[in-house]
Structure formats: C-alpha cells, structure tokens
Amino acid sequence: MSNLPGTTLIRGGTVVTADGESRADVLVSGETIAAIGANLDVPAGARVIDAGGALVIPGGIDPHTHMELPFMGTVASEDFFTGTSAAAAGGTTLSLDFVIPGNTQRPLEAYKEWRGWAEKAACDYSFHVAITSWSDQVRDDMRTLATEHGVNSFKHFMAYKNAIMADDEILIHSFRTARELGALCTVHAENGELVFALQQEIYDRGITGPEGHPLSRPPEVEGEAANRAIRIAEVLGVPLYVVHTSCEDALQAVTRARLEGQQVFAEVLIQHLVIDDSVYRHSDWDQAAGHVMSPPFRSKEHQAALWRGLQAGMLQTTATDHCCFGREQKRAGLTDFRKIPNGTSGIEDRMAVLWHHGVRTGRLTPSEFVAVTSTNAAKIFNLHGRKGCIAVGADADLVVWDPNRTRTISAKTHHQNIDFNIYEGMEVVGGPAVTLSRGMVVWENGELKTVRGRGRYIHRPCNAPFWQAQRIRNSNQNPTGVQR
Ligand code: URQ
Ligand code: ZN
Ligand code: ZN
Numbered sequence: 412m413s414n415l416p417g418t419t420l421i422r423g424g425t426v427v428t429a430d431g432e433s434r435a436d437v438l439v440s441g442e443t444i445a446a447i448g449a450n451l452d453v454p455a456g457a458r459v460i461d462a463g464g465a466l467v468i469p470g471g472i473d474p475h476t477h478m479e480l481p482f483m484g485t486v487a488s489e490d491f492f493t494g495t496s497a498a499a500a501g502g503t504t505l506s507l508d509f510v511i512p513g514n515t516q517r518p519l520e521a522y523k524e525w526r527g528w529a530e531k532a533a534c535d536y537s538f539h540v541a542i543t544s545w546s547d548q549v550r551d552d553m554r555t556l557a558t559e560h561g562v563n564s565f566k567h568f569m570a571y572k573n574a575i576m577a578d579d580e581i582l583i584h585s586f587r588t589a590r591e592l593g594a595l596c597t598v599h600a601e602n603g604e605l606v607f608a609l610q611q612e613i614y615d616r617g618i619t620g621p622e623g624h625p626l627s628r629p630p631e632v633e634g635e636a637a638n639r640a641i642r643i644a645e646v647l648g649v650p651l652y653v654v655h656t657s658c659e660d661a662l663q664a665v666t667r668a669r670l671e672g673q674q675v676f677a678e679v680l681i682q683h684l685v686i687d688d689s690v691y692r693h694s695d696w697d698q699a700a701g702h703v704m705s706p707p708f709r710s711k712e713h714q715a716a717l718w719r720g721l722q723a724g725m726l727q728t729t730a731t732d733h734c735c736f737g738r739e740q741k742r743a744g745l746t747d748f749r750k751i752p753n754g755t756s757g758i759e760d761r762m763a764v765l766w767h768h769g770v771r772t773g774r775l776t777p778s779e780f781v782a783v784t785s786t787n788a789a790k791i792f793n794l795h796g797r798k799g800c801i802a803v804g805a806d807a808d809l810v811v812w813d814p815n816r817t818r819t820i821s822a823k824t825h826h827q828n829i830d831f832n833i834y835e836g837m838e839v840v841g842g843p844a845v846t847l848s849r850g851m852v853v854w855e856n857g858e859l860k861t862v863r864g865r866g867r868y869i870h871r872p873c874n875a876p877f878w879q880a881q882r883i884r885n886s887n888q889n890p891t892g893v894q895r
Contacts, residue, residue, distance in 0.1 A: 417441070418454050419850065424462025424811060427777045428469065428801055429786035437467055438806040442849040446803060460845055460852075462811045468781050469799050470504030470808030470848065472788040475654055475730035478508055479528055483574075483752040489735040489828045496861040499824040499853040501759035502843035503642040504534050504808040505798055505869065506733075507788070509566055511541040511575055513740040518542065519552040522560065527647070531868030534848045535808070537792070539597055542565040542585040543575045550588050557592040561746050561870025562650065562791055565589050569636045570601035570628075570705060582643055588647040593874035595676075595791070597652040600661060601628060601706060602637035610749050621699035622691045623748040625707040627890060633706050634660025635679060641675055642670045650674040650878045652791060655732055657683045657706035659716035666725045674878055677793050679717050679726045681761045682833055685768050687711050690833075701831045703751045704732065718774055727787040729765055731757035735829035756827045760820055760834050766812075768840035793875035805851040816842035827861060848858060 419439040426435045426447065438446040438454070453459055478494040479489040489497070490507075498506055506531070512521035518540050522775055529536055540562050542549060555560040567577040567697075577585070582598075589596045609627040618626065639652055641664055644651035654675045656662055668675040688709055690702040702708060720726040734754030744751030762784050768774040775783070789799020799808055817840050822832040846854035853861045 416551065418457040419460060419847070420451060420453050420457050421460045421462050421811060422451070424465050424467040426801055429776055429778055429782035431869070434680045437801065437849050439847065441807070442807055444801065444803055444805050444807050445571060447801060451533055452490045458468070460811060465844055466777065466812040466814060467801065467810050468810050469785045469801055470810055470846065471498075471502045471784045472505045472507070472794070472799055473498065473730050473733065473761060474507045474728050474788040474792065475680070475732045476506040476508045477672060477732070477734035477754065478506070478632055480509070480511065480734055482754070483750070484885045485736065485740050486601050487735050487754060488737050488740065489733065489756070489868070490531065491529045491536065492531040492533050493538060493826070494733065494865050495532045495826075495866050497759040497857050497863055499534050499846045499848060500826045500843070500859055502762045502810040502812065502846055503758060504846065504848045506536045506758070507693060507792060508536055509536055509541055510538045512543050514543065517548055517552055519555055520621050524561070526868065529866070529868065531841060531863050533863060534853065534866045535862035535869050536866055537869040538562060539566045539873055541568060541575065542567065542577060542581060545581045545584045553585070553588050554592060557594050557873050559870065562594070563871040563873045563875065564597055565596045566597045566599070566638070568599045569640065570599055570603040570606055572603040572607040575834040579639070579643070582640065583647065586643060586647045587650045590647060595650050595652055595875070595878065596644060596656055598636070598640040599655070600633055600640055600653055602632045602636045604710065605632045605635070606712070614747065614749060618714045619747055620696065621703055621748050621751060623821065624703050624751065625688050625691050628705060628707050630658035630660040630713065632711065633658055634664060637661035638664040639663070641673070644675070645673050653677040655680045655683065655706060655730070656717070656720070656726060658709050658713045660715055662725060666720070669725060676728070677726050678728045678730050678734050679721055680757070681729055681764050682755060682757055684710065684714060684717055684721070685764060686833060687714060689847070696745070697738050697741065700744065700751050701738070702755060702833055703748070703753055704755045705739065705753045706736070717854055721783060722774060727783065727791065729783045731761045733758035737830045755833050756829050756831070757833065759825055759827050760839070763818065763839040763842045764837070766814070767839040791875070793871050793877065794869065798869070809846055809847045810843045811845040813840070813844040816840070816844060818842055849856055859860040
C-alpha cells in the first residue's frame with residue numbers, strides 16, 4: 412500500500428485536542444487536513460485508516476533537540492534523518508533544533524551550515540539560533556535571520572564558560588535586539604561562572620567520576636540564572652522561554668514572574684520528570700556517565716515539584732533535549748567528569764513516557780497531554796494553525812494514538828542512533844499506532860516508513876499574537892504607554 416500523500420480517511424477515532432475530545436473522522440487530502448466530522452464519506456480511491464478505539468492527536472512537537480551537534484570535542488551521534496525518523500516512531504513530527512555558532516562564527520553562517528545538515532531530515536524541523544558573542548555583525552545577522560529566514564527565537568547558554576556561554580552583556584544586547592524584532596528569547600539557565608568554579612573545586616578534591624557532575628551544578632546554580640534571565644527580560648520588556656527547567660528553584664522563579672503577569676514560558680524535559688539523581692551513584696561508570704546532561708537529574712522532591720508545575724500550567728511544554736553521545740563518546744571523561752560530553756537521548760520515548768507516567772496516573776488529562784506535547788509549543792513559537800492542532804487547512808501531522816500499546820524501552824530495539832537509553836527497561840503503556848507527517852504515513856504497525864529529505868524547514872514569523880499580551884512593566888521601555 413502506498414504511503415505517499417494522497418487522500419486518507421482516519422475513521423472511527425476519538426479526536427483529542429488541547430481543548431477537548433470528540434468522536435470524529437479526519438480526512439486528509441495531500442499534505443493538509445481537509446475535513447473533520449462524524450461519519451465522513453470515503454472518497455473514491457482514498458486510503459482508510461481504522462482508528463476505532465484509538466485517539467487521533469496532533470503530531471508531537473519537541474521544542475528542544477540537538478541533531479549532529481558538534482559539542483565538547485565530539486559530534487552527537489544522531490543525525491537529522493535518523494533523529495527525525497526516531498521522532499516519528501514516537502509520534503513526534505516536528506523538532507525545534509538549535510544553530511549554535513562556533514567561537515568566531517557568524518550566526519548567519521552557522522545557520523546556513525545547519526540548514527545544509529538538516530536537508531536529510533525525514534520530518535519537519537525548525538531552528539532556534541544561539542547568540543554566543545556580540546558585535547554589530549551579530550545584531551545584523553539577528554535581523555536578517557528574523558526578517559528573511561523565519562527565526563523568531565534566539566537561544567542564550569548562560570552555562571558552558573570558555574565555550575558557548577553568553578554573559579550578561581551579551582544577554583542585554585541580544586534581548587534588546589530581540590525586542591526590536593518581536594522575537595522570543597530562550598535561555599539555558601545555569602550560572603556558568605559558578606559551575607566552572609565548583610567543577611574545579613570538586614575535581615581538586617579528587618572526585619573525578621560522574622558523581623561529580625551534579626555536585627558542580629546544584630539547583631541553586633540554576634535558580635539564580637533563571638531568576639537573573641527573567642529579571643533582565645522583565646526590565647527590557649521581552650518575552651522569555653526557559654528551557655529544561657529541572658528544579659524547584661528555577662520553577663519558583665518562573666512561577667513568581669508568571670503570577671506577576673510577565674510573559675515567561677518554561678519547558679520541562681520528560682527525563683527530569685521520571686529519572687532522579689541516584690543514577691549518578693550507579694556502580695557502573697558507563698551507566699552513570701550515560702546520564703550526564705545539564706542541568707543534571709535531581710532528587711525526587713524536585714521531580715514532584717516539576718509535576719505540580721506542569722499540572723498548574725507553570726510549565727507549558729515538554730521536550731527531550733535529544734543530544735546523543737554513546738558509550739565510547741562519554742568515555743572521553745573517563746578520568747575527569749568535566750570532559751564527559753553533556754547530553755542524553757529521548758526523542759522517540761517522550762510521548763509514551765509522558766502518557767504512561769502522566770495520563771495513566773491521572774496527573775494529566777488527554778487534552779493536557781496534547782497541550783504539553785504539541786499545541787503549547789506551536790502557540791509559543793508562532794506555529795499554531797499550521798502545526799500543533801487538528802483543524803481544516805492545518806498540516807496533516809497526525810498520530811493515531813493507541814492508549815493500550817505496550818512497549819519495554821531498550822537501546823536494543825529503539826530507532827535512535829545511540830547505544831544507550833536512559834529509560835532502559837521501562838515498560839510504558841500508550842504509544843503511536845500510526846504517525847503521519849504532512850499527510851504521509853511515516854510510522855505504522857511498528858515499522859518506520861520515513862523518506863530521507865522529505866522533512867521541511869518551517870519558518871516561524873516574529874510578533875506572535877500569543878506574546879502581544881506582554882505587559883511592558885518598565886515605563887521607560889514604552890514611553891508612549893501604548894500597549895504593543
Ligand atoms: O545544554 C544543552 O542543552 C545541550 C548542550 C545538550 N546537552 C545537555 O546536557 N543538555
Ligand atoms: Zn541546555
Ligand atoms: Zn539543549
């Protein structure tokens with residue numbers, strides 16, 4: 412049976428959106444949704460997918476991935492084809508990845524380089540662009556990227572000193588330019604100077620193994636940076652998105668700001684919800700090192716706070732920070748934890764793990780699941796209407812979600828290009844029976860049907876209506892007093 416886009420009727424399912432559930436059929440014509448309704452007629456020649464007993468949800472959006480990232484002396488093992496294919500196997504049809512300029516590289520040059528790498532993608536993708544230095548040229552490149560290349564979000568790593576770290580001066584220049592462009596600022600919130608100092612202190616005390624990693628990045632280090640970025644964004648009047656919020660310290664900073672009416676959005680990684688810091692005390696070095704990522708895994712108390720934050724709407728999106736470094740790559744830090752490449756996988760498991768630990772436990776409703784795995788990210792990054800929804804005219808990124816599909820997660824059977832899986836052995840109930848990417852079946856009956864290069868770069872316009880509610884709290888930023 413051809414899986415190329417044509418006319419497909421997904422029949423008998425329960426359509427679940429961020430706003431509710433309804434028994435409805437979904438008709439796909441070519442790459443877009445053509446009709447939604449009960450008992451739709453089957454057009455001549457249409458392919459029929461029987462979704463009886465299953466849910467029909469929007470394709471997942473992972474707002475935080477790093478395919479083939481050059482980092483810490485190596486390159487992430489997952490590339491844009493294998494990574495977006497593994498995403499489809501898990502129900503994710505759009506990845507927001509990161510362009511991260513090298514030390515002397517212009518943002519625009521880096522962007523063009525990453526666009527080249529991503530041409531092999533199997534499903535759609537887009538790019539946040541990191542600002543890792545400052546000059547008039549960087550400012551000009553931000554303007555070009557925002558006005559000509561559909562980049563509406565700029566990333567700032569407040570950690571990784573002597574590498575890609577942005578100090579306060581860079582934050583201020585970049586945030587001001589983002590405000591002028593109507594773009595969103597995002598941050599990796601850890602105090603990079605503190606991390607650097609603590610790493611040195613811990614190493615000098617003779618702690619060289621992976622257990623040193625979380626010791627050098629305690630929650631206070633993240634909480635300080637999150638609050639600092641939030642305050643800078645408040646004073647400069649720009650919307651802010653905090654990536655991988657991993658602890659209560661950072662969550663409290665986000666919550667305070669949101670309750671004050673500031674436009675701060677925040678993301679949580681699935682792995683931070685279900686894996687705790689005991690992994691760093693594993694007797695097997697490879698097991699412990701395989702979990703080295705930043706911010707690190709935290710105690711169960713922080714996990715409970717993150718679940719509350721997700722349920723309360725203080726955390727709006729779930730992501731994976733999919734950044735794969737296999738066993739041999741991690742062993743670069745065999746005698747010095749500071750040299751273990753930071754990153755873990757997860758793009759294939761994100762939605763099933765959240766369904767199992769979120770919906771099946773009653774923490775989240777199916778609609779909230781759709782909101783935090785797809786719709787909210789579409790709204791925040793100004794894609795809604797085309798992505799992250801089930802609506803006539805939207806891209807036919809759809810998942811027939813089988814709430815009873817069971818799987819035991821393992822590196823032996825996953826589709827991710829890495830010899831390690833942080834969820835190894837976890838049994839999950841709930842998963843994609845069928846995934847469609849712009850109308851084409853890319854995953855069905857446990858089989859990948861992706862086509863190399865069929866993924867498209869998705870432009871994201873600035874000035875998202877979702878951000879316009881931003882109250883400019885500092886009057887000198889808005890002398891006319893006019894609400895923008
Ligand atoms: O910091 C990030 O988001 C990238 C470099 C992935 N690595 C990680 O440990 N999170
Ligand atoms: Zn990060
Ligand atoms: Zn990341």
